[in-house]
Amino acid sequence: MFYREALNxxxxxxxxxxxxxxxxxxxxxxxxxxxxxxxGLYAKYGEKRVIDTPIAENSIVGIAIGMAxxxxxxxxxxxxANFAMLAMDQIVNNMAKLRYMSGxxxxxxxxxxxxxxxxxxxxxxxxxxxxxxxxxxxxxxVFTASDCITAYHGLKTAIKLDDPVVxxxxxxxxxxxxxxxxxxxxxxxxxxxxxxxxxxxxxxxxKMVHDVLKVVDKIExxxxxxxxxxxxxxxxxxxxxTLTNSVKKTKRFVIVEENPxxxxxGAQIVSxxxxxCFYNLDAPxxxxxxxxxxxxxxxxxxxLSIPTPEKIYLKIVEWxxxxxx
Numbered sequence: 001m002f003y004r005e006a007l008n009x010x011x012x013x014x015x016x017x018x019x020x021x022x023x024x025x026x027x028x029x030x031x032x033x034x035x036x037x038x039x040g041l042y043a044k045y046g047e048k049r050v051i052d053t054p055i056a057e058n059s060i061v062g063i064a065i066g067m068a069x070x071x072x073x074x075x076x077x078x079x080x081a082n083f084a085m086l087a088m089d090q091i092v093n094n095m096a097k098l099r100y101m102s103g104x105x106x107x108x109x110x111x112x113x114x115x116x117x118x119x120x121x122x123x124x125x126x127x128x129x130x131x132x133x134x135x136x137x138x139x140x141x142v143f144t145a146s147d148c149i150t151a152y153h154g155l156k157t158a159i160k161l162d163d164p165v166v167x168x169x170x171x172x173x174x175x176x177x178x179x180x181x182x183x184x185x186x187x188x189x190x191x192x193x194x195x196x197x198x199x200x201x202x203x204x205x206x207k208m209v210h211d212v213l214k215v216v217d218k219i220e221x222x223x224x225x226x227x228x229x230x231x232x233x234x235x236x237x238x239x240x241x242t243l244t245n246s247v248k249k250t251k252r253f254v255i256v257e258e259n260p261x262x263x264x265x266g267a268q269i270v271s272x273x274x275x276x277c278f279y280n281l282d283a284p285x286x287x288x289x290x291x292x293x294x295x296x297x298x299x300x301x302x303x304l305s306i307p308t309p310e311k312i313y314l315k316i317v318e319w320x321x322x323x324x325x
Contacts, residue, residue, distance in 0.1 A: 004174040006148035007037045007113075010155040011075060015045055018073065023157060024051040025060055025077030033270045035174040036114065057087040061112060065094050068110040073159055081116035081130045081168070096139030107162040110156070115171040117207055117258055118306050124294030127302075128260035129259035131205075132268070134166045135235040138256050141165045143188050144237040146209045147178040149232060153186035168235075170207040188235055193240040197228035198227040199325065201246045202316070203269060205232040208307060212256050215313040222313075223320045233267060243269065245278045251282040252323065254316055258306055283323035288315050 001009075015021045023038060029052035032039035042050040055058050057078055064076035078084045078158045084091065091112065094278040098106045118127045139162050145151040151169070186192070195216065196210070200223075204207050204212050217225050230247050233239065247253050253273065255266035266287045272287070291305045 001148050001180045002174070002178060003145075003148055003151055003169075003176050003178060004035055004037050006152040006178075007042070007097040007169070008039060008160070009146070010152045012041060012044070013036065014073075014156055014159045014296055015041065015049065019049075019069060019073065021073045022049045022051065022067065022077040023077060024053050024064060024067075024078050025051055026055055028052060028077050033074065034078065035171070037113075037174070038077070039062055050156060057083050058090055059096060061087040061090040064112070065090060065098070065108065065112050068164075069098075069106065073109045074111075076110065076112045078112060078114040078173070078270055080126060081114045082126050082128050084114055084130070085270045087112075089212040091134075091140070091166070092137055096137050099163070104299050108164045109159075109162045111158045111165045111167050113121045113155070113167045113169065115169040115174070117170045117172065118290075118295055118302065121297055121302060122301055123297040127287045127295035129257075131168055131235055131288065132259060132263055132265040134168070135265060135268070139164070140236060141234070142168065143234050144168045144205045144232070146170075146173070146178040146231050146233075149178070149184050149186050150188070150192075150231070151183065152180055153207050154188040154233075157188045167177070168206065172207055176210075176274065187287045189237065190241060191233045191239040192231045193246070194231055195227065195228040195243070197250065199225035199227065199250055199252065200316075200320070201230060202256060203230050203243065203253060203266075204205055204230050206237070206258065208258050209308045210257045211307065211312060214309040218313055219320075220228070222317050223325045225325050232269070238269070238272060242274050243320065247273055247277045248280045251280060251325070254286040254288065254319070256288045256307055256312055259291050260292045261287060262292045264289050283325075284317075286319045288312055
């Protein structure tokens with residue numbers, strides 16, 4: 001199943017069982033969404049529940065907030081996280097805060113979905129990874145979807161929650177295929193152990209999870225070690241229990257993230273783990289992240305600015321040899 005199809009299935013199933021679920025955004029209706037995530041929903045549920053909007057991101061989120069206040073469960077689609085900057089007033093000052101500022105009297109069951117990340121030559125204004133920005137806003141839950149299981153179950157849970165959720169997808173994953181077993185279970189508040197190991201833990205999320213998995217066998221073979229791979233999943237709240245349990249077992253950890261290293265979300269993961277596991281470590285942590293530059297348009301420079309499977313392999317092997325592996 002395509003990743004976009006898992007998202008579509010989650011929305012479809014929730015709209016079918018709950019008439020209060022509506023979706024709004026640019027081209028989500030007749031066109032079926034820029035990445036076809038909402039394909040078929042307009043024909044099935046009509047224009048009152050699948051709502052095309054003008055190119056006006058602050059209004060899309062603001063209207064969704066009003067819908068949630070009025071008793072609906074809106075899903076606001078922002079075409080790309082880069083455009084969410086235009087909606088930050090609504091996201092930061094209203095969406096994240098209304099429940100707290102009302103002393104819990106107002107619930108805000110709404111989701112803002114958006115893809116992010118480096119695609120292929122979309123240049124700096126369309127290639128950003130902004131998870132640290134959203135995860136740093138108190139009052140928001142922030143989920144990431146790295147495959148069909150996390151996309152399907154994570155989005156369904158996000159829609160059911162009475163809290164506002166920023167649901168982050170990766171643009172390059174929409175047309176990738178992943179398994180979605182019928183009996184699959186996923187708790188969107190928990191990190192997932194994708195591969196067990198005993199010598200080293202690698203944390204990642206979104207597309208970088210797959211870049212790690214592409215080279216993990218090669219890392220194990222070169223260093224003669226057993227590697228544990230964990231999809232971090234939720235960024236706020238962070239599942240620190242699963243993360244620290246793994247580090248206490250392996251004694252070493254690496255974070256692979258696409259966002260720029262300075263201020264990137266990996267710094268939060270390092271800080272949280274060190275507070276719990278400092279004396280369990282046999283080596284300093286390693287962060288493999290994007291460079292601290294706006295993403296270039298030139299393809300060669302673009303690839304130099306982000307982690308790639310080959311870079312992940314080389315950096316982990318070098319770090320491993322320097323730290324007793």
